[in-house]
Amino acid sequence: MLESAPDGILLVDKPQGISSHRVVAIARRRLGLKKVGHAGTLDPMATGLLLLGAGPSTRLLTHLVGLGKTYTATIRLGVSTDSDDADGTPTAAIGTADADVSDGAVEAAVALQRGDIEQVPSTVSAIKVDGRRAYDLARKGETVVLKSRAVTVSRFEVTGRNDHVVTVDGAPVAVVDLDVVVSCSSGTYVRALARDVGATLGTGAHLTALRRTIVGPFDVEDAIDIEDEAVDVRAALARPVDIARTLFPSVPLDADAAKDLSDGKRVAADHPDTDGPVAAVAREDDRLVGLVSVRRGLLRVITNFPTANQAGANA
The missing domain is CATH 3.30.2350.10 (Pseudouridine synthase)
Incomplete structure (x- = not known):
């Protein structure tokens, strides 16, 4: 069975003297993945918490940038x-x-x-x-x-x-x-x-x-040293569904509704109207399907989240 491509949010404790772009480059090498981004830079002089996204989870970064x-x-x-x-x-x-x-x-x-x-x-x-x-x-x-x-x-x-x-x-x-x-x-x-x-x-x-x-609900105490080769960077990736549930309310979907939402269809759900984001979660495999708004009982996609293999993130 093939190992799934890396997908998740990585909390990094940036060391002093290197740029945030350098941290991203190190993460790309450690994960064997090109698609890695960050949610807000730190100056080279600064240290501390830097949030990285890997694979499809880079789509979450837009929603992390504005956190306090x-x-x-x-x-x-x-x-x-x-x-x-x-x-x-x-x-x-x-x-x-x-x-x-x-x-x-x-x-x-x-x-x-x-x-x-x-x-x-x-x-x-x-x-x-x-x-x-x-x-x-x-x-x-x-x-x-x-x-x-x-x-x-x-x-x-x-x-x-x-x-x-x-x-x-x-x-x-x-x-x-x-x-x-x-x-x-x-x-x-x-x-x-x-x-x-x-x-x-x-x-x-x-x-x-x-x-x-x-940064928001995330603490540098939970971050890794990206330069420490002994650290399993892939294992340190937080699942996108866990990050989304930390930040937003969630609504569960059965298998058919999850597929329909992934296909861009509007899906009925029992949730108050809101501009969102609301995390739409597939109940069957506890997976983040998308971030949505809710209008008249229908979920409308703000951002879809394919799996890493669906997105071809390791290509």
Whole structure:
């Protein structure tokens, strides 16, 4: 009996210093599969939870991208960089010696970044401007003006601080490192939060560390080290049906209804009307047939999920 092609969602703890695209490349090699994608990148400097989809489960990634996220990070007050993080080049080293960086002043600056805010993304970002990535334009010395966007920061808490001195371009600079926890909506730049806190305090700031710990209901504690050859990556794949049931309500289908839905037909079901997504699950083999909306008792396909072998994912 032939082994089924890989199909599922993989939770990866991305190491520091490699890109998200590199993680995808490693997963492709480990799984022997070309069709692997991710649900939202992490900068090379950052570590933590990256969600990958393999085979037909890449269709689930669209529904994972918009999930809320939680990070731990370290913000360095006193030094600004062109990327708002430690991978960038210092652009100013104002320091903190002559600024009010008391706990009260820091809390007031952080509080301004909580709630529903308008945030201008970091210039060195993947946002497209006239069809070109902002980071490409910035690295070529072109002026980049990004529009603000509405984001939600539900938690922004300082959990520790360290006042010390660093050397920038051969000169000593007094800085304050703030350890923080941030929970936010998709599309929020933690680097930009650091930048804006530094601007409010008049010190400048950038991130020296960033780790994504939570994406929606998924925790980095359950993620694998993709570079560890001893890890069975295929066995670590979470079934698409389990992921879908974690995220959405579900409706069971008998064998005939599951086949009809797979063929694109509308199927009757006892479920309240909703724009969805609702996970349509084949009762016979506990398989995700599709994500659907419900109108007047009929299921309407949003995304179908063929099995890996049906989709020819290993071709």
